[in-house]
Amino acid sequence: MSIYDTLNPEQKEAVLQTEGPVLILAGAGSGKTRVLTHRIAYLIDEKGINPWNIMAITFTNKAAGEMRERVDKIVGFGSESIWVSTFHSSCVRILRRYIDRLGYENNFTIYDTDDQKSLMKEVCKKLNIDTKIYKERAILGAISSAKDNLVGPEEYEKSVMDDYGRKKIAMAYTEYQKELKKNNALDFDDLIVKTVELFQSCPDVLDSYQERFKYIMVDEYQDTNTAQFKFVSLLAGKYQNLCVVGDDDQSIYKFRGANIGNILGFEKVFPRAKVIKLEQNYRSTKTILEAANQVIHNNIGRKAKTLWTDNEIGEPVHYRQFMNGYEEAEYIAGDISKRVREGECEYKDCAILYRTNAQSRMFEEKFLMANIPYRLVGGVNFYARKEIKDLLAYLKTVDNARDDLAVRRIINVPKRGIGAASLSKVQDFADQNGIGFYDALQRADEITTLGRAVSKITPFVTFIQSLRSKLDYISPSELLKDIIDETGYVTELQAEKTEEAESRIENIDELITKVVSYEEECEANNEEISLSGFLEEVALIADIDTVDGDDNRVLLMTLHSAKGLEFPYVYLAGMEDGVFPSYMTIVSDDPTEIEEERRLCYVGITRAMKDLTLTCAQQRMIRGETQYNKPSRFIREIPKELVDLGKNFKERKIKEIPLPKGYQQMKKAIKEPAFMQKKFEVKKASSLSYDVGDTVKHIKFGTGVVKSIIDGGRDYEVTVDFEKAGIKKMFASFAKLKKL
DNA sequence: ATCGCGCAAATTTTT
DNA sequence: TTTGCGCGAT
Numbered sequence: 001m002s003i004y005d006t007l008n009p010e011q012k013e014a015v016l017q018t019e020g021p022v023l024i025l026a027g028a029g030s031g032k033t034r035v036l037t038h039r040i041a042y043l044i045d046e047k048g049i050n051p052w053n054i055m056a057i058t059f060t061n062k063a064a065g066e067m068r069e070r071v072d073k074i075v076g077f078g079s080e081s082i083w084v085s086t087f088h089s090s091c092v093r094i095l096r097r098y099i100d101r102l103g104y105e106n107n108f109t110i111y112d113t114d115d116q117k118s119l120m121k122e123v124c125k126k127l128n129i130d131t132k133i134y135k136e137r138a139i140l141g142a143i144s145s146a147k148d149n150l151v152g153p154e155e156y157e158k159s160v161m162d163d164y165g166r167k168k169i170a171m172a173y174t175e176y177q178k179e180l181k182k183n184n185a186l187d188f189d190d191l192i193v194k195t196v197e198l199f200q201s202c203p204d205v206l207d208s209y210q211e212r213f214k215y216i217m218v219d220e221y222q223d224t225n226t227a228q229f230k231f232v233s234l235l236a237g238k239y240q241n242l243c244v245v246g247d248d249d250q251s252i253y254k255f256r257g258a259n260i261g262n263i264l265g266f267e268k269v270f271p272r273a274k275v276i277k278l279e280q281n282y283r284s285t286k287t288i289l290e291a292a293n294q295v296i297h298n299n300i301g302r303k304a305k306t307l308w309t310d311n312e313i314g315e316p317v318h319y320r321q322f323m324n325g326y327e328e329a330e331y332i333a334g335d336i337s338k339r340v341r342e343g344e345c346e347y348k349d350c351a352i353l354y355r356t357n358a359q360s361r362m363f364e365e366k367f368l369m370a371n372i373p374y375r376l377v378g379g380v381n382f383y384a385r386k387e388i389k390d391l392l393a394y395l396k397t398v399d400n401a402r403d404d405l406a407v408r409r410i411i412n413v414p415k416r417g418i419g420a421a422s423l424s425k426v427q428d429f430a431d432q433n434g435i436g437f438y439d440a441l442q443r444a445d446e447i448t449t450l451g452r453a454v455s456k457i458t459p460f461v462t463f464i465q466s467l468r469s470k471l472d473y474i475s476p477s478e479l480l481k482d483i484i485d486e487t488g489y490v491t492e493l494q495a496e497k498t499e500e501a502e503s504r505i506e507n508i509d510e511l512i513t514k515v516v517s518y519e520e521e522c523e524a525n526n527e528e529i530s531l532s533g534f535l536e537e538v539a540l541i542a543d544i545d546t547v548d549g550d551d552n553r554v555l556l557m558t559l560h561s562a563k564g565l566e567f568p569y570v571y572l573a574g575m576e577d578g579v580f581p582s583y584m585t586i587v588s589d590d591p592t593e594i595e596e597e598r599r600l601c602y603v604g605i606t607r608a609m610k611d612l613t614l615t616c617a618q619q620r621m622i623r624g625e626t627q628y629n630k631p632s633r634f635i636r637e638i639p640k641e642l643v644d645l646g647k648n649f650k651e652r653k654i655k656e657i658p659l660p661k662g663y664q665q666m667k668k669a670i671k672e673p674a675f676m677q678k679k680f681e682v683k684k685a686s687s688l689s690y691d692v693g694d695t696v697k698h699i700k701f702g703t704g705v706v707k708s709i710i711d712g713g714r715d716y717e718v719t720v721d722f723e724k725a726g727i728k729k730m731f732a733s734f735a736k737l738k739k740l
Numbered sequence: 741a742t743c744g745c746g747c748a749a750a751t752t753t754t755t
Numbered sequence: 756t757t758t759g760c761g762c763g764a765t
Binding site for chain 1 (some may be wrong): 757760
């Protein structure tokens with residue numbers, strides 16, 4: 001009996017189908033990682049494929065690490081040479097080698113969201129764009145989605161027509177890219193875009209990677225965007241051995257450019273594609289799975305499928321409503337304590353999932369009080385903290401002389417008496433002479449307007465130069481210690497003697513630990529230790545990547561972060577309309593947004609293996625204001641036979657005197673029954689009176705042209721380009737469009 | 741040049 | 756509730 005006999009027939013089919021394009025539609029908990037790892041093992045052990053020719057792309061570094069570990073266990077030999085990584089790290093690896101072909105230097109810097117914002121701020125200043133009207137974040141968002149769709153600055157410019165706002169964005173986009181290049185820097189989106197560009201402009205490079213990666217597998221395929229899809233299709237273009245695994249019901253990153261068309265249209269791009277569905281769930285109890293199925297069933301635009309399981313029925317889904325977020329957190333903390341105390345489970349078996357990071361605070365407080373060990377995932381990224389960014393900016397400055405942003409960040413940290421006035425004089429000099437900011441600093445004595453500020457700049461330049469000269473013979477960790485010592489960064493914090501300063505010092509210590517462990521890892525793998533290598537690792541790390549399954553803590557994270565994970569006990573907190581689904585999606589006129597929230601809910605429910613608890617609060621503090629929310633509409637979508645409502649559900653009384661302002665609203669929130677008696681059904685029209693290309697009229701949006709019609713099973717999703725309102729997506733049965 | 745105060749905005753999700 | 760920014764005082 002071989003290891004492949006433990007697979008079910010569909011899984012086995014997916015494993016054995018090694019040649020040609022394959023689309024695996026894998027429902028939640030259907031064992032897709034198992035399929036992927038077995039597939040890799042089969043390729044190597046049975047088909048004699050060189051591990052070096054295999055590439056597996058996952059969504060997070062954590063998933064990549066886990067896959068590598070699992071492959072290690074079942075593959076006889078050579079699993080270490082399989083390329084397992086994320087889109088972003090794969091692209092960085094390729095670009096480090098070849099980006100000089102696109103006119104960048106190979107030691108480019110990667111800009112995170114903060115860096116992007118600072119850069120955009122400068123760009124706006126330069127172009128006289130008022131950031132009060134056009135927010136940096138909004139501009140960056142537009143640029144990001146352009147990049148996700150492989151629309152470059154030139155093409156964007158052409159598409160703007162005479163829309164004033166978009167014209168501004170086009171200008172900003174062009175200038176932003178120019179600045180990035182000047183700084184020898186790439187933002188996250190660029191990593192993918194530039195790799196695609198590289199492949200398209202250098203056929204020899206593409207060919208070498210096509211020869212290398214003869215077998216390619218992509219996990220979480222539903223969350224890939226157009227650029228990422230282009231990247232894999234180029235790579236797989238020659239041998240066509242591309243296997244993608246995904247679940248349209250778990251697509252939760254549309255807001256970030258994920259293109260569900262990549263799943264739905266896979267067979268169009270790869271006509272020979274074999275499609276395999278995995279519908280048996282091995283993770284959850286019958287009850288949990290049924291709850292998930294019922295919720296997702298309310299989505300109209302989805303591929304029809306129904307998950308089933310042989311697992312036991314298990315506990316009902318628990319539902320509890322509380323007065324406020326405080327009680328909610330208290331209940332969950334108490335519940336977990338009780339379960340652990342009674343030996344039912346361990347801390348690490350439990351996870352609390354919520355919609356927004358801001359919701360974590362309450363749980364942290366309660367867990368600290370109840371002495372429950374927890375690990376918070378996400379929130380303010382470790383590498384985004386001021387002290388860490390400062391020190392990294394030093395490292396970046398030493399590493400990449402052209403990263404102006406990094407230099408500007410640290411030139412006056414610690415205080416050196418160099419202010420904005422001097423900086424702008426230096427910048428003027430740089431612009432006049434067509435040199436970089438740091439180059440200008442080096443020639444500060446030539447800048448006549450600076451006056452006595454020169455005497456403040458020179459020591460800084462000397463300091464950086466001395467660090468650079470050491471680069472060849474000291475390690476990154478020693479360099480970091482040098483920087484800390486010579487700038488007096490930690491000494492300064494120690495002098496403050498505040499709690500905040502303490503925690504900053506702790507963070508700095510942690511950073512040192514991270515550098516050292518990077519070096520150790522390099523040595524263990526016989527890789528070269530380099531400053532660039534460390535900075536790159538740091539730039540692409542996500543918080544979830546550092547979660548260790550062995551340490552016994554309750555996990556706190558957003559629903560998004562929970563994707564791909566599973567836990568025996570799951571608490572979905574903050575199940576309230578306005579929180580989850582979020583207010584933004586409730587008021588949106590795009591019905592697909594609420595569907596994305598529902599998919600998020602589906603992801604949340606299906607994380608649970610044994611036990612699921614849903615909680616909500618009647619009143620909740622949101623940014624200093626008390627809101628009164630109804631229980632989430634998603635709760636009502638779970639059949640009540642599956643739910644345990646708790647004993648004292650209705651006995652709770654209002655303790656506080658409600659504020660008159662929100663009283664009506666609050667009354668509504670309390671009166672609203674959790675479960676609707678009747679579900680109202682949507683009738684799908686058997687056919688539509690209009691077709692793609694027809695001009696139609698909408699009661700609110702006026703006239704427009706039908707761009708596409710997608711049959712979502714229970715209804716049609718129609719995309720219309722309205723003359724006045726622009727492009728809108730809507731469902732046929734709601735929109736009541738009339739053909740003109 | 742630096743500090744500190746007060747006002748405004750933000751909170752949907754992340755590689 | 757927290758963070759970030761601008762402006763005025765030192």
